Amino acid sequence: MPVVVVASSKGGAGKSTTAVLLGTELAHKGVPVTMLDCDPNRSLSIWADLGTLPENVRALNDVSESSIVKTIKQYDVDGAVVIVDLEGVASRMVSRAISQADLVLIPMRATTLDAKIGAQSLKLIAEEEEAINRKIAHAVVFTMTRAIRSKQQTGIETSLREAGIDIIEPPLMERAAFSALFEFGGNLHSMEKQGNMAAAIENAEAFAMAVYKRLTEALQ
Numbered sequence: 001m002p003v004v005v006v007a008s009s010k011g012g013a014g015k016s017t018t019a020v021l022l023g024t025e026l027a028h029k030g031v032p033v034t035m036l037d038c039d040p041n042r043s044l045s046i047w048a049d050l051g052t053l054p055e056n057v058r059a060l061n062d063v064s065e066s067s068i069v070k071t072i073k074q075y076d077v078d079g080a081v082v083i084v085d086l087e088g089v090a091s092r093m094v095s096r097a098i099s100q101a102d103l104v105l106i107p108m109r110a111t112t113l114d115a116k117i118g119a120q121s122l123k124l125i126a127e128e129e130e131a132i133n134r135k136i137a138h139a140v141v142f143t144m145t146r147a148i149r150s151k152q153q154t155g156i157e158t159s160l161r162e163a164g165i166d167i168i169e170p171p172l173m174e175r176a177a178f179s180a181l182f183e184f185g186g187n188l189h190s191m192e193k194q195g196n197m198a199a200a201i202e203n204a205e206a207f208a209m210a211v212y213k214r215l216t217e218a219l220q
């Protein structure tokens with residue numbers, strides 16, 4: 001079943017938040033999810049250690065450069081989704097994870113600087129495709145967006161689309177509830193109210209379903 005790798009060499013692009021939101025929302029819909037923390041800074045594990053993990057979620061840490069491929073293969077079983085959270089660098093670990101992916105998500109803030117650095121991640125995927133001689137499905141996720149789209153965001157979206165890059169709709173909006181996951185643990189459904197909770201849940205669910213649709217397509 002699908003392996004989703006969340007990668008961007010830009011620090012703070014929203015990788016770990018994207019991984020946790022995707023994992024917890026898929027699990028909430030009944031999909032078994034294994035999350036692999038492959039970042040030495042252990043953001044995902046910090047979230048996982050905050051309390052009881054939601055139903056259908058397993059979180060593993062201490063995945064190293066030498067164990068990453070074996071670990072992904074071990075948990076890539078029928079009916080389950082593996083989600084890999086990576087460090088914000090370009091490294092051999094990142095390349096190895098990408099080589100195992102059915103879908104790579106590239107979180108990106110909608111600013112010119114982030115888009116420029118995000119483009120390096122797209123290049124890394126292209127290099128990996130060349131190395132392993134297969135296409136690797138990938139898509140950009142805009143993160144921390146505002147309700148009113150900035151001109152910058154529209155411009156970046158247009159140039160990505162013109163380059164044939166897939167963009168997940170909806171983007172992940174800037175929401176207090178999303179950052180609070182790393183304060184309280186669990187998922188959006190178990191958390192006490194943070195800001196406009198209904199809007200946060202609706203956004204995260206629609207995002208997770210858009211990714212799930214790509215996964216079912218990627219596996220056909």
Ligand SMILES: Nc1ncnc2c1ncn2[C@@H]1O[C@H](COP(=O)(O)OP(=O)(O)OP(=O)(O)O)[C@@H](O)[C@H]1O
Nearest residue numbers: 011012013014015016017088144173174175178179
């Ligand atoms: N959609 C969002 N709404 C509100 N806050 C967010 C959102 N996405 C990320 N953040 C906050 O922005 C910061 C960076 O996010 P995150 O840790 O997910 O990025 P990252 O790409 O994993 O960073 P690193 O490269 O350090 O691993 C965190 O404080 C997180 O809580």
Ligand SMILES: [Mg+2]
Nearest residue numbers: 015016039043
């Ligand atoms: Mg992170």
